[in-house]
Amino acid sequence: MLLQEANPVLDLMIKNQWLFPVTECVHILSFALSIGTIAIVDLSLLGLGLGRKAAAPMWRSCRPWTLIGLVLIVFSGLLLFATDPDHYYLNPTFQFKIPVFLLAVIWNQTIHRKAVQSGDAPGTLSRLAGAVSLVLWIAVVFGGLFVAFSG
Amino acid sequence: MEFAASVHVYPIVLAIHLSCIALFGGMILMTNLRLLGWALTDYAVSDVVGRLRVWKAAGFLIMAACGILLAGSEAGKYYANTYFWVKMSLLALLGLHALVFRRGVYRNAAQLDDSPATPRQAKVAAILSLILWIGVVCAGRLIGHHVLN
Numbered sequence: 276m277l278l279q280e281a282n283p284v285l286d287l288m289i290k291n292q293w294l295f296p297v298t299e300c301v302h303i304l305s306f307a308l309s310i311g312t313i314a315i316v317d318l319s320l321l322g323l324g325l326g327r328k329a330a331a332p333m334w335r336s337c338r339p340w341t342l343i344g345l346v347l348i349v350f351s352g353l354l355l356f357a358t359d360p361d362h363y364y365l366n367p368t369f370q371f372k373i374p375v376f377l378l379a380v381i382w383n384q385t386i387h388r389k390a391v392q393s394g395d396a397p398g399t400l401s402r403l404a405g406a407v408s409l410v411l412w413i414a415v416v417f418g419g420l421f422v423a424f425s426g
Numbered sequence: 427m428e429f430a431a432s433v434h435v436y437p438i439v440l441a442i443h444l445s446c447i448a449l450f451g452g453m454i455l456m457t458n459l460r461l462l463g464w465a466l467t468d469y470a471v472s473d474v475v476g477r478l479r480v481w482k483a484a485g486f487l488i489m490a491a492c493g494i495l496l497a498g499s500e501a502g503k504y505y506a507n508t509y510f511w512v513k514m515s516l517l518a519l520l521g522l523h524a525l526v527f528r529r530g531v532y533r534n535a536a537q538l539d540d541s542p543a544t545p546r547q548a549k550v551a552a553i554l555s556l557i558l559w560i561g562v563v564c565a566g567r568l569i570g571h572h573v574l575n
Contacts, residue, residue: 296567296568296571299567300563300564300567300568303444303447303563303567304451304560304563304564306447306448307447307448307451307452307455307563308451308452308455309452310448310449310451310452311448311449311450311451311452311453311454311455311456312452312455312456313452314448314449314450314452314453315452315453315456315478318481323481324477324478324481325469325473325474325477325478326477329469332466332468332469333466336456336465336466336467336468337452337456337465340452340455340459340465409449412448413445413448413449416441416444416445416448417441417445419444420437420440420441420444421437421441423570424437
């Protein structure tokens with residue numbers, strides 16, 4: 276199947292034992308960075324934390340950090356995936372996690388962004404955007420953890 | 427039934443623990459970045475520190491409760507695990523950090539609002555906080571490497 280004969284990523288990680296745990300730590304820290312900065316905006320959209328009016332400025336301030344976090348998540352995730360592609364690809368929890376992750380990112384870039392930029396008024400769209408965002412990202416974290424446990 | 431439930435409790439508690447890292451990690455980051463003057467500069471330091479405080483506290487309590495449950499359920503393994511002790515030491519240092527900087531920074535946010543540039547003490551607090559928390563997360567993951575094997 277995929278990469279069964281030669282896996283340069285796996286070889287590299289076997290040669291350097293610390294590389295896999297470091298990649299995992301980067302993965303965790305980058306989801307703290309990205310999901311955390313998204314969560315602050317979600318709190319604002321829900322009228323909590325710094326309040327609804329803070330959603331747009333918070334979003335602007337967090338945006339570079341959120342993007343850096345997402346890039347690092349994808350990069351570290353791909354490295355982890357590459358160490359054993361068959362195992363992950365065939366894992367049902369992984370098959371749940373990745374679509375939910377994509378959905379979370381799409382939600383973040385569309386409805387969530389729209390709600391943030393739609394003005395200061397709290398309303399159904401804001402609360403929905405924030406709440407669904409939180410639920411989706413927590414689902415991704417749960418999925419990720421259970422992938423590790425079903426390994 | 428009982429066996430099935432017990433097999434799943436540890437991962438569920440751990441997933442909650444990780445979700446807290448995801449949700450509250452960003453708040454810690456942004457508070458520190460505000461103290462460094464690198465983000466949210468439209469907002470007064472006292473606003474950022476004050477209004478995220480209760481969320482960070484709640485997050486920390488949930489994380490700590492999960493941590494106690496996790497360590498309690500695997501007490502023998504955790505006791506023997508070096509990374510567990512590294513993590514506890516870093517958390518103790520964070521406790522010390524909170525005490526040391528409480529008067530000058532965290533409970534003094536209003537005065538930080540007034541000064542044109544963030545005083546050095548606040549910046550030191552922010553940088554130390556970031557280093558310690560990153561250390562805690564990494565040590566936490568490395569505990570897992572030993573427990574699961």
